[in-house]
Amino acid sequence: xxxxxxxxxxxxxxxxxxxxxxxxxxxxxxxxxxxxxxxxxxxxxxxxxxxxxxxxxxxxxxxxxxxxxxxxxxxxxxxxxxxxxxxxxxxxxxxxxxxxxxxxxxxxxxxxxxxxxxxxxxxxxxxxxxxxxxxxxxxxxxxxxxxxxxxxxxxxxxxxxxxxxxxxxxxxxxxxxxxxxxxxxxxxxxxxxxxxxxxxxxxxxxxxxxxxxxxxxxxxxxxxxxxxxxxxxxxxxxxxxxxxxxx
Numbered sequence: 001x002x003x004x005x006x007x008x009x010x011x012x013x014x015x016x017x018x019x020x021x022x023x024x025x026x027x028x029x030x031x032x033x034x035x036x037x038x039x040x041x042x043x044x045x046x047x048x049x050x051x052x053x054x055x056x057x058x059x060x061x062x063x064x065x066x067x068x069x070x071x072x073x074x075x076x077x078x079x080x081x082x083x084x085x086x087x088x089x090x091x092x093x094x095x096x097x098x099x100x101x102x103x104x105x106x107x108x109x110x111x112x113x114x115x116x117x118x119x120x121x122x123x124x125x126x127x128x129x130x131x132x133x134x135x136x137x138x139x140x141x142x143x144x145x146x147x148x149x150x151x152x153x154x155x156x157x158x159x160x161x162x163x164x165x166x167x168x169x170x171x172x173x174x175x176x177x178x179x180x181x182x183x184x185x186x187x188x189x190x191x192x193x194x195x196x197x198x199x200x201x202x203x204x205x206x207x208x209x210x211x212x213x214x215x216x217x218x219x220x221x222x223x224x225x226x227x228x229x230x231x232x233x234x235x236x237x238x239x240x241x242x243x244x245x246x247x
Contacts, residue, residue, distance in 0.1 A: 005087040005112040006032040007104070010075030012068050013095030017043040023093065024052045026101045030108075031056060035078055036095070037071040040064050045095070068162075069185025073176045079168070086169040087112050092162055098208045099163040106203035107165035117170030117198040120156065120190075121163035121205035132207040144224060148187050151228045152194035156202070159187055163205050170198045184224040191234065 009031050013020050020036065027034055034054065038046040038061045049059045060074055072092055079090050089108040093099045103121065110116040123129055123141075130138065141160050148159035164186075173196050180188040193200055 005085055005089060005108075007089050007091060007108050008033045008035065008079045008084075009091045009093050010072055010079065011036045011049075011093055011095050012039060012071035012075065013037065013041065013045050013049070014039040014065065014068070014071075015041045015043050015045060016095035017041070017045050017048055019097045020045050020095050021048050021052060023095055023097050024049060024054055024057055026097075027054070027056070028101050028104060030104065031091075033058065033079075035060060035075045037074045038062065039066060039068070039071040067182030067185070069179055069188070070181035072185065073179055073181070076166075076171050076174075076176060080172060084168055086167065087114060088168040089165045090168065090171055091165045094162055100206040100208055103163065103203070103205040106205065107163065110201050110203070111165055111167045115199070116201035117167045118193050119165045119201045119203050120158065121161040122158040122202040123161055123205055123207040124158050125202070125204035126206055129207050132209055134209065144187070144228070147225070147228045148190060151187075152191050154194050154200060156190060156200070158202070159190060161205065162186060170196075173198065187224055187228050191230075195234070 007030055009027060011020070011023060011034060013036055024034060024036070034057045036049040036057060036059045038049065038059060040062045046059050046061050049057060058078070060078060062071065062074065076090060089111045091104065091107060107119045107121065110119050123133065133141070141158060145156055145159040149156045170193070174192055179185060179192065190200070
């Protein structure tokens with residue numbers, strides 16, 4: 001990544017045997033390490049990742065399925081434990097190939113320059129978004145982004161985008177044990193970051209869809225709404241505490 005900072009890519013993967021090899025092969029030279037976290041897949045995801053031949057790849061596995069958020073946390077913990085510089089970037093790229101490696105610099109450069117502690121991909125800023133993203137995801141993404149913005153007190157244009165980068169020092173400040181492990185993880189993480197006053201930036205990223213089946217269900221939307229509501233309540237309570245204490 002330059003400027004003495006490293007780029008470590010975390011790839012959460014569940015039953016991605018058909019795609020994980022291409023994802024690993026797409027990693028640009030600027031990536032220093034790739035941590036694939038196999039979330040107890042029922043196929044050969046982990047085996048294919050290990051057979052990639054890329055010396056930068058390290059494969060971690062869960063004994064039981066714990067959710068995409070938990071897989072990302074496992075990657076964060078591993079990256080933190082190995083040490084490095086405060087401006088190292090931990091990038092999340094999904095194992096399904098829906099994140100364009102060409103957008104990597106847009107996420108990592110603000111961190112390397114000290115301009116942000118967390119950079120979130122924004123698919124809605126891309127001119128091809130309406131033609132590319134399925135309509136249900138488009139509408140749902142806009143709704144949850146607006147609700148999340150209200151809940152955390154900061155404008156976020158694409159709360160559900162999983163293509164992100166976080167600085168090592170910002171990651172070390174998170175309560176990783178408390179993060180929601182499944183769908184809704186991005187919203188819960190944003191709430192933690194905002195509460196800790198970590199500088200959040202956004203970067204335009206290309207929306208990539210190739211007919212992959214979405215794992216999002218109606219009950220997942222209800223959970224996301226619950227997490228967003230919880231974030232709003234916590235922010236309101238935190239804002240009122242100084243006034244209460246001063247009485």
